Amino acid sequence: MKAARIAPPSEDKRWRVIDATMRRHGYHAHALIETLHATQESFGFLDEDALRYIAATLGVALSHVYGVATFYRRFTLKPRGARHTCVVCTGTACHLKGAPALLEALQQRIDHDPTNPPVSILAARCLASCGLAPAVVFDGKVVGNLTPDLALERIEKWLHHES
């Protein structure tokens, strides 16, 4: 039995996208991952309100929704704090061609900076752009054949724009 339809947590228009996704799948429990994808894409993260709303609308236990949301790496329960992201590929080809040194150089620069610069340094599994190894995604843009110096140069550009 499907639960009675409930109202979205807020007036935000983005909920329409999430509603449409659930409707397209006939409010079946198996629409959960697709719905979480849509929510993550619209809001950037999954907060408790969203999880509760999706659980109630699809008629599945909140614990189940939470379990799925925390199992998959693509979903995040916290908003992304930093304004810039820098994702270092740590796939095999990149690893072999110097990704560890890239990651270390970037972390040294950002994570150990007491001024807390608005950049997140993340590591990703293979981006499947192995021809570009070692590759880094700067704010969604893949850049290949990098050295630590070249990568730091890009970061510095961001920091200078900020200040």
Added chain:
Amino acid sequence: MNPEELHQLAEQHAHARTQIPHRIRVCAGSSCMGLHSDQLVNAIQRELKQQGLEKTCPVSGVGCMGLCSAGPLVAIDPDGILYQHVSEADVSAIVASVGNEPLEQLRCPTDIPFFTRQKRVVLEHCGQIDPERIEDALAVGGYTALLTALTEMTPAEVITHVMRSGLRGRGGAGYPTGLKWTTVAKARNPRKFVVCNGDEGDPGAFMDRGVMEGDPHRVIEAMAIAGYAVGASEGYFFVRGEYTTSVKRLRKAIMQAERNGLLGANIFGTPFSFTLEVRLGAGAFVSGEETALIASIEGRRGTPTPRPPYPAEQGLWGCPTLINNVATLASIPPIINHGSEWYASMGTANSKGTHVFALTGKVVNTGLIEVPLGTTLREVIFEIGGGIPNGHSFKAVQMGGPSGGCIPAEHLDTPLGYEALQRIGAMMGSGGILVLDDTSSMVEVARFFMEFCMTESCGKCVPCRVGTVQMHHLLTRISTGTATAHDLALLESLCDLVQHTSLCGLGRSAPNPVLSTLRYFRNEYEASLTSTPSNELIPLTARPPAPPTQGPNGKGA
């Protein structure tokens, strides 16, 4: 659409292609896209407009052309000219050269072994056609295999065809595709499913991505053929969530196929109906395992369940489900079109046909290649791959990613094949070929893959959840020079334990990289052992010192 309409459309589009004197193709594969080839397409478009050539020389972005290390690549048809490392500054010169003298300084020779030694069957149209236009796919014979299957063959005949071709699963395990199809076809259940596994998660593998992005209609056609053969009318395309371009192109291709009546109800006026939906993976390597993949499509946590029952008997929502890898499916239409004998004539006794490989690592030509099975690794690395760059020497090649193993120089003449590779402790895997040179530490390679398995373990069974952490810990000790002979012995016994007691393939194969590096490079492990046991605990996040950095590798080398 009826059969005549398909032929007409195909002819019409093929004819239209011959009417245009020149065409420019720009590689829009993932690697070249990373080098901004999308901007290149726009720049060429602008330049063509400016010179009033947009009608006589259209430009299109196409799927991966293969030679990623020379990207971005631009090709001029029908002259067969290929330009490499193209930047926006070269655009006006390239456009001006169309129909005139080619620009020698940008040319990429097409008579090098990288191109001539390949046999492109799965990748036949990849890089040749615009993946976002169904007209292009139809012009090169797309959906004719589906037409043949539906109008001239019974489902049983299709399966016999696949069986005779000797095609085996390209996802890694190498299970005979025909047998799998037979099992699903035999299952008595009115509702069955076909699932395409596009959740390519091995680090260093991008074969499926190349096919999905370069020729999505080929895979859609194959899924419909599979549906017809096994008696399924619903299909799911399970694609890795990170592959946004693949997802976009697949969704577009499905829409175009539906609009042209190539998917949906009563295809070609026959009683056969087939619908297709795309489902996104959400970033879990283990989701590539069949039972975990089913859990993912059903909207649950992607953890594996014990087999049997196999998905072929009880899969998606308890119904018989055929799960095939992207490259396996993409091999089907040529088998129908050219016959099973033709396909079986390529390859070795037990490994037929061609296989797509992602050639990466310390090798001159990196990219996507397709060769007949039975080709030796030496040919792949030293002829097609062009050897080892920067004056270094070959040390080993890693195949099969985190489930595979390393192959040293003495086995370079092993012909590529499922059994042949297994005998020397490696596996075909999904097709990643990673070349290692004399600067690579084998312990470090093993540690890298163990770290991958450790973080990707779903945590359901104890041997894998705990074993991978412990093995990673021991490998970190060895690579930081703080391990004793006792640690090495413990590592070996753990390998045995995890291999034999884990629930699914991830855990069972996690020790493979360790076992194979131990088999061929035991000296490297032993050389870093110490005789004084250290009681110091190493934090799990410890990393060995970073290897020396390198300059931008071999651009144009």
